[in-house]
Amino acid sequence: MGVISMADVAVRVVGLSYRYPDGTEALRDVDLLVRTGETVAVMGPNGAGKSTLMLHLNGILQGEGTVEVAGLEVNKKNMREVRGKVGLVFQDPEDQLFSPTVGEDVAFGPINMRMSAAQVDLAVKRALKWVGLDGFENRSPHHMSFGEKKRVSLATVLSMEPEILVLDEPVSNLDPRGRRHFLEIIGVLEATKLIVTHDLEMARKTAGRVVLMDDGRVVADGTTDSVLGDAALLERHGLL
Amino acid sequence: MKHDFIDRYSRLQSPVHDLDPRAKTLALFALIIACVLTPPGSWYSFCIYAGVVLIIAVASNVPMSYLLTRMLVVLPFVLAVAIFVPFMHPGGPTVDLGPVSVSREGLLVLWGVTIKALISVSCLILLSSTTHFNDLMHGLERMRVPRFFTVVSAFMYRYLFIIVDEAERMKRARDSRNFQGRWIWQAKVIGHMVASLFLRSQERAERVYQAMTARGFDGHFPRTVELRMRAADYFFMAVVIAIAAGGRVVAIWA
Numbered sequence: 295m296g297v298i299s300m301a302d303v304a305v306r307v308v309g310l311s312y313r314y315p316d317g318t319e320a321l322r323d324v325d326l327l328v329r330t331g332e333t334v335a336v337m338g339p340n341g342a343g344k345s346t347l348m349l350h351l352n353g354i355l356q357g358e359g360t361v362e363v364a365g366l367e368v369n370k371k372n373m374r375e376v377r378g379k380v381g382l383v384f385q386d387p388e389d390q391l392f393s394p395t396v397g398e399d400v401a402f403g404p405i406n407m408r409m410s411a412a413q414v415d416l417a418v419k420r421a422l423k424w425v426g427l428d429g430f431e432n433r434s435p436h437h438m439s440f441g442e443k444k445r446v447s448l449a450t451v452l453s454m455e456p457e458i459l460v461l462d463e464p465v466s467n468l469d470p471r472g473r474r475h476f477l478e479i480i481g482v483l484e485a486t487k488l489i490v491t492h493d494l495e496m497a498r499k500t501a502g503r504v505v506l507m508d509d510g511r512v513v514a515d516g517t518t519d520s521v522l523g524d525a526a527l528l529e530r531h532g533l534l
Numbered sequence: 535m536k537h538d539f540i541d542r543y544s545r546l547q548s549p550v551h552d553l554d555p556r557a558k559t560l561a562l563f564a565l566i567i568a569c570v571l572t573p574p575g576s577w578y579s580f581c582i583y584a585g586v587v588l589i590i591a592v593a594s595n596v597p598m599s600y601l602l603t604r605m606l607v608v609l610p611f612v613l614a615v616a617i618f619v620p621f622m623h624p625g626g627p628t629v630d631l632g633p634v635s636v637s638r639e640g641l642l643v644l645w646g647v648t649i650k651a652l653i654s655v656s657c658l659i660l661l662s663s664t665t666h667f668n669d670l671m672h673g674l675e676r677m678r679v680p681r682f683f684t685v686v687s688a689f690m691y692r693y694l695f696i697i698v699d700e701a702e703r704m705k706r707a708r709d710s711r712n713f714q715g716r717w718i719w720q721a722k723v724i725g726h727m728v729a730s731l732f733l734r735s736q737e738r739a740e741r742v743y744q745a746m747t748a749r750g751f752d753g754h755f756p757r758t759v760e761l762r763m764r765a766a767d768y769f770f771m772a773v774v775i776a777i778a779a780g781g782r783v784v785a786i787w788a
Contacts, residue, residue, distance in 0.1 A: 406751055
């Protein structure tokens with residue numbers, strides 16, 4: 295990989311292991327280095343530990359090992375800062391959206407980051423514009439379509455202007471148009487992106503690099519073409 | 535799918551809808567307390583309470599048919615408890631109702647329980663149909679109701695729809711496999727459904743919490759809108775509380 299300066303590193307995970315309270319070993323000695331501006335697809339079968347790894351990136355879970363994002367070590371003391379830098383978009387928009395109106399939900403992160411009222415307003419407007427839902431502030435999320443909810447979920451994180459964007463299965467259950475639209479939105483964002491998925495097609499379209507996980511370990515890490523071109527590897531790890 | 539069975543009509547426009555949730559809560563609770571403390575024989579007092587409720591109901595534009603059907607929902611519960619009272623008062627004057635004779639005092643108790651329940655419930659229905667749920671919680675919070683209760687209720691309200699949807703989906707999946715629910719051993723299936731609904735809700739709660747902490751949630755809800763008591767709110771509160779107190783006084787004096 296060569297020598298890279300710290301300023302270029304968006305995510306650095308070293309020797310990370312995590313065991314769920316019920317004893318399940320979800321991560322076993324995981325290493326991961328993501329450079330600023332990269333788009334990485336984190337792939338693997340169900341239960342490979344992809345989502346667990348993502349939950350470590352902003353300290354929701356804390357295992358053994360080191361996790362650094364945007365030059366900050368993730369620990370209890372700098373949680374607020376870390377969560378402002380890493381935006382997590384969860385798979386099910388119902389988990390992400392809990393406020394009575396779209397505007398309040400999009401404002402939730404910025405307010406927690408102690409932005410002023412004027413800044414919050416601006417952040418909400420801008421985030422909704424990014425996802426093509428300007429003027430939806432007063433709509434209630436539970437009356438929107440799944441595709442719209444998905445975009446609002448993205449906006450709730452974009453309003454915090456994260457440097458690193460983590461998307462868990464961003465296009466699952468979306469119809470082809472919704473999918474294309476969502477990928478277009480993601481495509482123009484400048485943040486470093488980690489996309490958790492087992493959708494080969496989407497990985498090919500969006501990511502320059504693929505990290506393949508299985509059984510809590512990173513089993514392959516390389517350019518999208520080299521990893522996804524290896525049919526035997528994909529088959530061995532349940533993606534084909 | 536659209537669910538609005540809790541605060542249906544809470545988004546209508548009316549003078550009652552415009553009132554501050556705190557003014558409505560305090561005024562209607564005063565009315566309920568006065569009503570509950572009134573002895574069953576004080577006919578005038580109940581007329582006064584019912585009159586106030588009726589005036590608020592008309593002013594609120596909430597359809598009468600809706601209020602009535604909602605009220606009827608509680609009636610069976612009240613009757614189930616109180617219907618036997620008239621038959622259980624030995625001694626004292628009795629009233630002949632065709633073939634049976636019932637205690638006069640017991641009949642009065644039954645009437646009291648019923649009218650009090652109906653007036654109290656209609657106050658609550660009016661409160662919830664003229665105040666959006668979140669404003670109501672916000673108002674309660676400002677009245678120093680512990681945050682724990684308001685936050686839990688607010689989440690219950692938000693996710694109730696999803697749980698109902700989920701239950702609906704489970705039911706559909708179950709019925710497509712020809713479930714009829716007619717035999718006692720099939721009760722087990724319903725038990726399993728309730729259990730798995732509970733587990734799913736619990737897991738969802740976990741994920742919602744994760745999504746919230748991911749956005750920097752630290753246990754305090756940000757508030758964007760602040761409530762403000764205006765002259766009209768104080769006026770409404772004063773009038774309703776005065777009438778409620780007046781109704782209770784009439785009962786002593788009559």
